[in-house]
Amino acid sequence: MxxxxxxxxxxxxxxxxxxxxxxxxxxxxxxxxxxxxxxxxxxxxxxxxxxxxxxxxxxxxxxxxxxxxxxxxxxxxxxxxxxxxxxxxxxxxxxxxxxxxxxxxxxxxxxxxxxxxxxxxxxxDLESREVLLAKLAGAMKGNLQGAVSLFSAPLSQTARLVGALEAKRAEESPAAPAEAPADAAPDSASDDAAPESASDDAGTEG
Missing domain, CATH: 3.30.70.1730 (Ribosomal protein L10, N-terminal RNA-binding domain)
Structure with missing residues (x-):
């Protein structure tokens, strides 16, 4: 015993x-x-x-x-x-x-x-939780409610959210002007469905 x-x-x-x-x-x-x-x-x-x-x-x-x-x-x-x-x-x-x-x-x-x-x-080697949350809050462009909801998220989840957000922002950032074909289909933007779903997945992590 x-x-x-x-x-x-x-x-x-x-x-x-x-x-x-x-x-x-x-x-x-x-x-x-x-x-x-x-x-x-x-x-x-x-x-x-x-x-x-x-x-x-x-x-x-x-x-x-x-x-x-x-x-x-x-x-x-x-x-x-x-x-x-x-x-x-x-x-x-x-x-x-x-x-x-x-x-x-x-x-x-x-x-x-x-x-x-x-x-x-x-x-x-990662930045602190506070720095990650501050960057995320700033990147959300005033969406305070969404930022506040993440303050209780574990650090690893927050890091994943930041990574997903940065990837999404990179997809949406203006690219260098390119000559598009005159007959380009107007619905070609629908090919970006994958980044949208990644963003949705990131939102559910928190």
């Missing part, structure tokens, strides 16, 4: 996994207590960082309904539980790992998708 301490630890880990918008698992071997404190500060206000036993993390992930790659649970593990701006925390982890080589980013998950270390580093 598991000890009360282990039961309590699993319960706490399970709740943290359920509450987090994203999770990053790291190997912290070689870091001092002072460095761990600095790392916690670098993650931003919406993130916490805690050392966790691999066996308990495996049980907690199962209890939380999280599909976690068990290959990440090898060696000492500390977990960043992130709420809010995933990009800010990813940047903090990436930059800290560059300055403090003992820290190794193993991988994690976001929006139910398992991420490897390279994907987390790519996530750190």
């Amino acid at each position: 598991a000890s009360p301490d282990k039961v309590a630890a699993v319960k706490e880990l399970t709740q943290s996994l359920r509450d987090a918008d994203g999770v990053v698992l790291t190997d912290y071997r070689g870091l001092t207590v002072k460095q761990l404190q600095e790392l916690r500060r670098s993650l931003g206000e919406g993130a916490s960082y805690a050392v966790a036993k691999n066996t308990l993390t495996k049980i907690a992930a199962r209890d939380a309904g999280v599909e976690l790659d068990e290959s990440l649970l090898v060696g000492p593990t500390a977990i960043a539980f992130i709420k809010g701006d995933i990009v800010e925390a990813a940047k903090g982890l990436r930059d800290f790992a560059k300055a403090n080589t003992p820290l190794v980013i193993k991988g994690g998950f976001l929006d139910g998708k398992v991420l490897d270390a390279d994907e987390i580093r790519k996530l750190a």
Whole structure:
């Protein structure tokens, strides 16, 4: 029978996994207590960082309904539980790992998708959620209601929406004048149906 301490630890880990918008698992071997404190500060206000036993993390992930790659649970593990701006925390982890080589980013998950270390580093290269939303709001040309509806969207969905919007705007931007055949069919614009449907799909993501 598991000890009360282990039961309590699993319960706490399970709740943290359920509450987090994203999770990053790291190997912290070689870091001092002072460095761990600095790392916690670098993650931003919406993130916490805690050392966790691999066996308990495996049980907690199962209890939380999280599909976690068990290959990440090898060696000492500390977990960043992130709420809010995933990009800010990813940047903090990436930059800290560059300055403090003992820290190794193993991988994690976001929006139910398992991420490897390279994907987390790519996530750190994105602009922050606030910047993406500001650009999207501006690009919507005053459609305030549509912009506001996206503020609760997960970051990955917002990024996809921005990409879809930029593609749509590129399709609609005036191209260099070209001599069209005199007998060009007036309904030729209907060939652009695919970009329209892409825009519709993007609108439903949020």
